[in-house]
Amino acid sequence: MSDKCQILSLIPLAWGADALDMALGAAQSLARSCGVDYQVVLLGASESAPAVARAAAAEAGAVFLAEHAGLSDADDLPALALVAAAAVGQLAAEPGVQRLILLPPGADGEELAARLAVELDACALGRCSALSWSAEGLVVERATWGGRLRLVMGMQGDLAVACLRTSKPQLTVPSTPHEVRRLPVQLPLPAALALEESISGQRLPPVESARIVVSGGRGLNEQGFALLEDLAERLDGSLGGSLPAVDAGLVPVVRQVGVSGKFVSPDIYLAVGISGTPQHLAGISPDSRIFAINKDASADIFNVAQVGVVGEWEQLLPALLKALEQ
């Protein structure tokens, strides 16, 4: 299928190293499975040598930089979409070839993918769990019905935009350093939505980039989450929660882990009072080791955990904090 498909990874530089790695990892694994090269378009206000080097080490066939002085705000998705569309428009599309544009996975990547699909009049594939090419064209797989079913679809059309989550890229040392090809974009950007900002009072780092995540479910109360916060701080980790815990107001939605929340890939995920629904587990990397505390010995979380404690959090969490002090 190598003559029928083209893969382009489009990455806003302002989104940081994790987004860069996740986007490169997805493009690299798909390109390898299809036996094709892939191209990278970096979007930003200025060039980033480390990002270029990483793309080259992740086997990108070519690296482009779409530079626009107005792209310093990572949150300005309409502006990113406009610049991205203008940059993609400068890259030659071969007739009869299906082009797939991949964006970093996550809520922002998914929104940007949809906005870019609008700008390019492309098919919006959204959050995909697998992608491949068959003789008939692009094959798209998505998790549906809360992660309980998977839907496989064939795509007609010559251009699609998607997000795909795989793993971090496998890095090699490129034989020759990549030359960055510039894609000049000069267009007026729309005014960003007017926002008044303040600090929310969150004292722990973002949940999606922590090496250890301490997470709670509806089995806890406010006191339990206060203990989890202490525990996360003590372990130099971060705090997460399940959707029911967010609904109950125990933890803010920016810390929600699961199919509709954040995807986390810590080394250890300590799940306290979490039953282990597929919707929640879909937000935890298969590479993470799960430790579980739950009073219900038959909870599904113990089927996927490596270490478990059957017990009441009210006794266990204070004892754990004390043990960590010693």
Added chain:
Amino acid sequence: MNILVLLAGVADNRYPLHEIRIGGDGLIAEAGQSRRVLSPFDEGALELALKLRDAREECRIEVLVLGGCNNDNLLRSVAAYKPERVRLLDLQPCCPWDARLSAAQIAGLVEGEALPVDLLLIGREFGDLDEGSLPVLLAARLGLPLFSLAQFAEWQGETVRLLRERGIRQQWHRVAGPLLVTVTNDKRNKLRHPLMKNVMLAKKMTFDTAVAASAQGSALHLAELAAAREVQRGGACRLLDGDVTAQARALATLLRGQLNQEIVP
């Protein structure tokens, strides 16, 4: 203020899934006892609309509920909150996996009926087959700016303010014109319980259907619908025994020694 709320519903995840397959017509066919309920995001969108109406009697709420199995119960559960109008949204063809087609259909309905919309509220995901693309595409189709992942709304004077959190920042937006807002779950928009008298009234109601048709089919044809793949994880849970102190010490040792060590069973 005219508020349009779009609700999709999802299969209740507390129960096993009903029978779902790809029908002979290439569309999703659902059978058996379906339990479709409002999703947490649907509930958030509806609650924000109700809160705004609580504070301003002149707010008018119109709701469109996506068609599908268990229509009747879903419509009645929404009608119990007494929106000014609630109708069934009948997508023809119904391809909710194709956000571009669905958004075009809904936008065509809104524009074709010239529905007055100052605020369009929709959950961040529109049902079991959307992962967040549809609201973005709908905003574009309708030419509306988009405020995504709203958690709270309130009146401040004559202006509606919307709140969302991003990382350690809170962001407020003052609504200055027609706007599409996607809503995420939050304790402040947890859906209230309807009054029992309104539940009883809703049981007797009949509902109109709003048809959103398109001559085009989907660019995404369904090939297979199957059980989700099992994610391979470590498993083989090692349960820590002893009393609470012993369990806590063992767990602390594992966590401390943690992140770079293999766990010895």
